[in-house]
Amino acid sequence: MEFLIxxxxxxxxxxxHCIGMCGPIALALPVHNKAPREKIISILLYNSxxxxxxxxxxxxxGSVGQTFSFFGYQQIFSIFIGALVLLVLLFxxxxxxxxxxxxxxxxxxxxxNKMTRLFHRHGLxxxxxxxxLNGLLPCGxxxxxxAGAAATGSVLKGALFMAAFGAGTLPLxxxxxxxxxxxxxxxxxxxxxxxxxxxAVMALLLILRGANLGINYISPKLVTxxxxxxxxxxxxxxxx
Numbered sequence: 001m002e003f004l005i006x007x008x009x010x011x012x013x014x015x016x017h018c019i020g021m022c023g024p025i026a027l028a029l030p031v032h033n034k035a036p037r038e039k040i041i042s043i044l045l046y047n048s049x050x051x052x053x054x055x056x057x058x059x060x061x062g063s064v065g066q067t068f069s070f071f072g073y074q075q076i077f078s079i080f081i082g083a084l085v086l087l088v089l090l091f092x093x094x095x096x097x098x099x100x101x102x103x104x105x106x107x108x109x110x111x112x113n114k115m116t117r118l119f120h121r122h123g124l125x126x127x128x129x130x131x132x133l134n135g136l137l138p139c140g141x142x143x144x145x146x147a148g149a150a151a152t153g154s155v156l157k158g159a160l161f162m163a164a165f166g167a168g169t170l171p172l173x174x175x176x177x178x179x180x181x182x183x184x185x186x187x188x189x190x191x192x193x194x195x196x197x198x199x200a201v202m203a204l205l206l207i208l209r210g211a212n213l214g215i216n217y218i219s220p221k222l223v224t225x226x227x228x229x230x231x232x233x234x235x236x237x238x239x240x
Contacts, residue, residue, distance in 0.1 A: 011168020014141035049131020051166030062158015069153035082206030
């Protein structure tokens, strides 16, 4: 349950980053002349599209984490992911995603072109399509959330983590869609400063989770059922 709280918190505090990256797309949605009910439905469909794409990322990267967990490397993988997130946070210039984005320029252009075509359509399904494609665009906060999803070590938990992250971005993103300008400059700067702190806390929790310190909820002791059964049988044999 705690992984869902972490995901929602990451999404909530990362909303302002989302506004900076996806704000122009959200503001350009053709909803301004729609009736209130249709406007809300269109905005919900757009944001649902984003969350569906995020959840699919969670499924994919959760399966990667599950593979590591199956082979007994969950702790090492969790520490590695946490350390990687901290490195990206501390040294953004050295570990920038800009090179990755430049290599996938043609693919990104294709995604943006499809989005542009959907903007010229006014059916409700087009809003869902715009959201689905928007979820594919490069975003640092989404990359951080994907790292958290992978560290859950489960396909289902990975998908739920990304869905919860997307849900955390909903309040501010929907407010932006509906009202355009809702957050004052001071509040925006304050929340923007809180984003790296939240990411750092998440990274440290991932490292602690893999450290196997035996601390409930933070660093639980990970032992296999098979290992426990063997220990129990040995104890019974020795104490007959």
